[in-house]
Amino acid sequence: MPLSWTAIVRVVVLLLMAAHVFYFYAFARAPQEIVGVDFPAILASSAFALVMLVPLAWAVVLPDLPEIVRNHRARGRWQRGRCSSCNYLLLYEQGANCPECGTSRDEPGSFEFGWSTVQRFVLLAAAAWMVGCIGAESWAVLDEVAFAREGEMYVSTATTKDAYSRPRRWPSQDQTLYFSSRGVTAFAPQLVLDQPPVYSGLSTK
Numbered sequence: 001m002p003l004s005w006t007a008i009v010r011v012v013v014l015l016l017m018a019a020h021v022f023y024f025y026a027f028a029r030a031p032q033e034i035v036g037v038d039f040p041a042i043l044a045s046s047a048f049a050l051v052m053l054v055p056l057a058w059a060v061v062l063p064d065l066p067e068i069v070r071n072h073r074a075r076g077r078w079q080r081g082r083c084s085s086c087n088y089l090l091l092y093e094q095g096a097n098c099p100e101c102g103t104s105r106d107e108p109g110s111f112e113f114g115w116s117t118v119q120r121f122v123l124l125a126a127a128a129w130m131v132g133c134i135g136a137e138s139w140a141v142l143d144e145v146a147f148a149r150e151g152e153m154y155v156s157t158a159t160t161k162d163a164y165s166r167p168r169r170w171p172s173q174d175q176t177l178y179f180s181s182r183g184v185t186a187f188a189p190q191l192v193l194d195q196p197p198v199y200s201g202l203s204t205k
């Protein structure tokens with residue numbers, strides 16, 4: 001049970017940090033007006049997301065919270081004259097160990113904030129950074145691929161001369177994707193971001 005709480009808390013911390021990274025990666029990527037996998041944009045966005053992880057350093061002890069609670073309770077049991085592990089009443093017992101579970105009767109050490117706590121947090125943050133960046137990049141590129149298909153569909157069926165456009169997917173919905181039939185190839189249609197939706201205003205990437 002205590003082990004599973006540790007795992008749950010760490011997974012939750014990982015997911016929250018990954019969501020944080022996802023958001024700020026998307027936040028940095030959208031205004032760069034790039035479409036598709038673009039390495040300078042990936043570098044810039046992931047660097048920005050990494051910097052935005054720094055303010056989360058306050059949460060460094062969060063992954064160790066179950067351990068801190070467990071340690072606090074073990075010390076409480078010990079102070080009440082009970083086994084720090086199984087709560088067996090030891091006041092009238094002899095011997096160096098608990099007769100029930102064999103745990104030493106010595107005072108359990110208090111939780112020490114140290115390098116292992118920092119290392120654990122940095123590892124979780126690094127994992128969250130990777131998950132968040134890969135997730136946000138994939139999310140944006142998949143949206144662009146879906147949009148290109150919509151655009152091709154639109155151009156092949158539309159009776160008007162309007163360019164096809166729609167907002168990007170959350171969380172970059174303030175940015176708009178545009179599609180024009182001019183110069184469109186099968187895999188690289190003209191997609192211009194954050195421009196007025198008129199044919200003459202479109203520029204190629």
Ligand SMILES: [Zn+2]
Nearest residue numbers: 083086098101
């Ligand atoms: Zn015991």
